[in-house]
Each structure stands twice: as C-alpha cells, then as structure tokens.
Amino acid sequence: MRAKDKILGALYGQAIGDAMGMPTELWPLQRIRRKFGRHITKFLDGTEDNDIAVNFKAGEYTDDTNQAFAILDALIETNWKPDSKVLVKHIMKWADEVGAWTNNILGPSSKAALRAIRNGEDPTDITREALTNGCGMRISPIGTLYEPEQLDQLVQMVYDVTKITHSSDVAISGAAMIAGAVTAAMADYDWYDIVDFAIKSNDKGFTLGAPTWAAHNKERLEIGIDLAHRYAGDDDSFSRAIYNTVGTGTSISESIPAAVAIAYYAKGVEKSAIVCTNLGGDTDTIGAMATAICGAKVGAENIPDSWKKLIDEKSPQHNIHDLADKIVAFKA
Incomplete structure (x- = not known):
C-alpha cells in the first residue's frame, strides 16, 4: 500500500537530508x-x-532535490511515461535558472552529459562511463511509485530516468539500490528486508548498465551493514568507520552504499540527517539518499513539523504535498 504519509516522508526526507x-x-x-x-x-x-554551499541559506535544498523534483515534473508532464527529451528539458530548465553551468552546482557526470546534449552531441560515451553519484542523489522519488512485487517495473523506470546522464553498470545498480530501499521502506518492510530488497534491486539494475571496473555497490553495502552492527549505539565510531572504510566521496560505489548503511543504522529522519551532515565528504547527497529511505519508512507524521515547515518556506519552487498527491494517483 503506497500511503500518502509514506510518500511525503520520502520526499521531505530527501529534502531534509540534502538541506x-x-x-x-x-x-x-x-x-x-x-x-x-x-x-x-x-x-x-x-x-x-x-564555494559549493556559499549561496544557500538554512533549510534550502541543493541540486540533489531540485533534480529529483524536476524528474517528477517531467514524468508528470508525460503521464509517467519516461521521455528522455522531456527529462533533459526539465533538468536543463532548472540548471539554466540557477546558473548551474558556472556556479559549481552540477556534478561532473551530469554536467558533461548535459553539455553534450546541449551541443547536439551524443552523450553515450560519457554516460556509460559515469561513476559519480548524480544517478542516486535524485532517484528516491521513483521508489515511491512502486510496490515490492513490481521490482521489474521499478528497475526499468530507474534505468529510463537515469540513462540520460548515467548508464554504467554501477550507476544503474546504485540508483536501483536507493529506489529499491525506498520502495521496501514504503511497504513497511523491517530493516533487514529493506536492505535485502535494495540488494535485489541493485543486482537487477547492474545487468542493464554498461560494464565498468568500478567497485560494486552490493559488496560495499555489506561492509557498511557489518559496521552498523559493530558500532550500534556509537554514532561517532560508526560514522568514522563509514568515512574510512566504505567511503563518503562522490563516487557511486562509496556514497550510495554509505547512504543505505546509514539509513539502516539511523532508522529515523532526524538521526539520519544529523549523522550525514557531520560525516564528511558528500554530505548533502548522502544525506538526501539516506534520509529519504528513513522518511519512507517512518512517514511524514514522524518528521518534526518545524523541519517540514522550513523546507516548504525556503524552497517554494516545489509544492511537496502536490507532488505527493500526483504520486498517489500513479498506477504502474
């Protein structure tokens, strides 16, 4: 059952972790x-x-959530049938409005692919080698569209919206891992089963991407889950272990396994967001992914009202409740 409160939890979680x-x-x-x-x-x-955060005020979310919601707007425009041209149009519109080309806002893989498209070039050579985490930072809302028994449709949608900038095996699998975790959390799976479903989603997504030499998300996540058990109740030691061992950089096979492991450890929106911002590395992207998963699990009713109000006030370009209503109406 895709409840609106769970959808709102995922959307607000994404925005809160990012901000x-x-x-x-x-x-x-x-x-x-x-x-x-x-x-x-x-x-x-x-x-x-x-120099990346300098122009943002407290409670404003960044490119991670702006792109996530731009993808939703594109899918809504095409009645939920992914169209690469429309997806690119919406992301380009956001990028132009915020000066993303010159203000160090776009990630390297997305910037290179979108620049190629803007110049009338085929971006495939760029997308199939993309190893940075733009694929995962914006994917969590896709997980709210499906239920666990719709795994094939979920992963296909992940592929269709991700391939515009990232089409490598590690990118598709990593994006599927995040979306799958959200889907399972929405279904109120327990945390062990959320991780298991995220891994199943990862494995299916891996078969759709272009082969690379990158470390695999699945094995990195297994390390992260082991660390969550080893350091249960010790936030500082757990965070340091993720930082030193799994990694918290911009690569897919660091930040995406780190995010799922942190969600598993934190199990709630507030703790996830706080752990991520103090983590070091790509804190807003890891925060967006991890906290979206936690939000999908606990629902918006368990997120502080003051946090949700701040997000709404600081980023009026999107109406999160309106997006949630449209997601509720989606039929796979």
Missing part, C-alpha cells in the same frame, strides 16, 4: 570539526569558505 548536509558538502571531517565543532544538529547557512 542539512549542504553546509559541510565536500569537506573532509577535520575541516568540519574545525569550523562547526563536534556536532551540527540544525539547519545552517552555507558559509563563504565553501
């Missing part, structure tokens, strides 16, 4: 500690010494 992780984006752990101290527990403005 809270924004000020520390792509900083090493030591720099975060020097600038912000031990623990960030609230939304903060981007600071002048972070």
